[in-house]
Amino acid sequence: MKAPVEEAQRKLGEYMREHGLKHTRQRDQILEGFFSAGGHVSIDDLLGQVQERMPGVGYATVYRTMKLFAEAGVAHERHFKDGQTRYEPVIDDEHHDHLICTVCGTIFEFEDPVIEQRQADIALAHGLRVEHHRHEIYGVCSAPESCAHRAARGR
Amino acid sequence: MKAPVEEAQRKLGEYMREHGLKHTRQRDQILEGFFSAGGHVSIDDLLGQVQERMPGVGYATVYRTMKLFAEAGVAHERHFKDGQTRYEPVIDDEHHDHLICTVCGTIFEFEDPVIEQRQADIALAHGLRVEHHRHEIYGVCSAPESCAHRAARGR
DNA sequence: ATTCCTGCAAACCTTTTGCAGAGGT
DNA sequence: ACCTCTGCAAAAGGTTTGCAGGAAT
Numbered sequence: 001m002k003a004p005v006e007e008a009q010r011k012l013g014e015y016m017r018e019h020g021l022k023h024t025r026q027r028d029q030i031l032e033g034f035f036s037a038g039g040h041v042s043i044d045d046l047l048g049q050v051q052e053r054m055p056g057v058g059y060a061t062v063y064r065t066m067k068l069f070a071e072a073g074v075a076h077e078r079h080f081k082d083g084q085t086r087y088e089p090v091i092d093d094e095h096h097d098h099l100i101c102t103v104c105g106t107i108f109e110f111e112d113p114v115i116e117q118r119q120a121d122i123a124l125a126h127g128l129r130v131e132h133h134r135h136e137i138y139g140v141c142s143a144p145e146s147c148a149h150r151a152a153r154g155r
Numbered sequence: 156m157k158a159p160v161e162e163a164q165r166k167l168g169e170y171m172r173e174h175g176l177k178h179t180r181q182r183d184q185i186l187e188g189f190f191s192a193g194g195h196v197s198i199d200d201l202l203g204q205v206q207e208r209m210p211g212v213g214y215a216t217v218y219r220t221m222k223l224f225a226e227a228g229v230a231h232e233r234h235f236k237d238g239q240t241r242y243e244p245v246i247d248d249e250h251h252d253h254l255i256c257t258v259c260g261t262i263f264e265f266e267d268p269v270i271e272q273r274q275a276d277i278a279l280a281h282g283l284r285v286e287h288h289r290h291e292i293y294g295v296c297s298a299p300e301s302c303a304h305r306a307a308r309g310r
Numbered sequence: 311a312t313t314c315c316t317g318c319a320a321a322c323c324t325t326t327t328g329c330a331g332a333g334g335t
Numbered sequence: 336a337c338c339t340c341t342g343c344a345a346a347a348g349g350t351t352t353g354c355a356g357g358a359a360t
Binding site for chain 1 (some may be wrong): 338339340341342343344
């Protein structure tokens with residue numbers, strides 16, 4: 001099995017070819033930074049990371065590029081409660097939801113077939129067919145030490 | 156059983172008394188407009204409505220007042236995907252989530268004990284205690300005529 | 311009288327857009 | 336050569352804040 005970033009490069013390359021878009025150093029760097037960051041990065045996070053390797057890159061480029069990645073299907077846009085858009089890599093079309101610690105900001109991922117099924121049933125009962133959903137659970141760590149630890153090293 | 160707006164007046168009055176806040180004509184009007192609108196109103200909706208009775212009221216007042224209502228526990232802030240904050244009345248501390256038609260924007264409410272229970276279990280499995288959650292299902296109406304109908308009369 | 315509120319305008323923050331020049335095909 | 340991208344700065348959209356005058360207690 002390939003590394004996620006390679007699969008994304010392939011997918012993105014295909015999308016760009018189909019749409020007559022161009023391959024640039026910035027897009028390369030942003031894709032790499034995005035995948036190496038792991039997930040749930042904000043535009044600021046990404047810009048900071050990319051500027052280490054390419055000073056001079058501006059916000060506009062990162063915004064435009066992440067929008068492109070989302071359209072090409074290699075990134076998901078997320079809107080949590082901190083008012084900034086965050087992105088996470090799409091891996092093999094898997095789906096998951098989020099569980100967020102309100103003390104330290106740690107984001108866990110979960111997936112539950114029972115909940116998925118109930119959602120479909122509920123939608124159907126109202127005459128709708130599910131397109132997508134947003135499900136975030138907010139809670140506090142019952143293990144404060146690990147929580148505090150993460151908080152200590154910033155977001 | 157009292158009308159929801161009366162219960163809200165009571166609750167808000169108590170909150171204001173406890174915090175040494177003042178009773179004003181604007182706050183009265185906004186509360187009334189808010190409850191008569193039914194639910195999921197944006198700041199713009201509310202401002203428009205209140206200005207019919209009190210021209211001259213500004214955005215700042217509505218923003219500040221809705222924030223107050225949320226703190227007093229008579230309104231819930233919601234952030235759907237249209238980029239505007241919406242508010243809905245709190246009725247008897249009931250809880251519900253949302254099902255939204257992406258064609259016409261109609262918002263349905265639902266509540267499911269099975270999902271609630273799964274959420275608690277999932278959080279626990281990750282060592283968290285649930286504080287609150289956000290759960291929105293987006294779908295398309297399988298009955299396009301009713302859907303289109305609602306779309307026709309705006310949002 | 312005192313303290314809180316209001317309306318206005320300016321500030322803020324995140325995101326988008328217009329433009330001229332740089333860069334990919 | 337052509338057309339897309341980039342970086343900058345300005346604009347936009349939603350929300351917050353500072354201030355001086357006005358209202359509630």
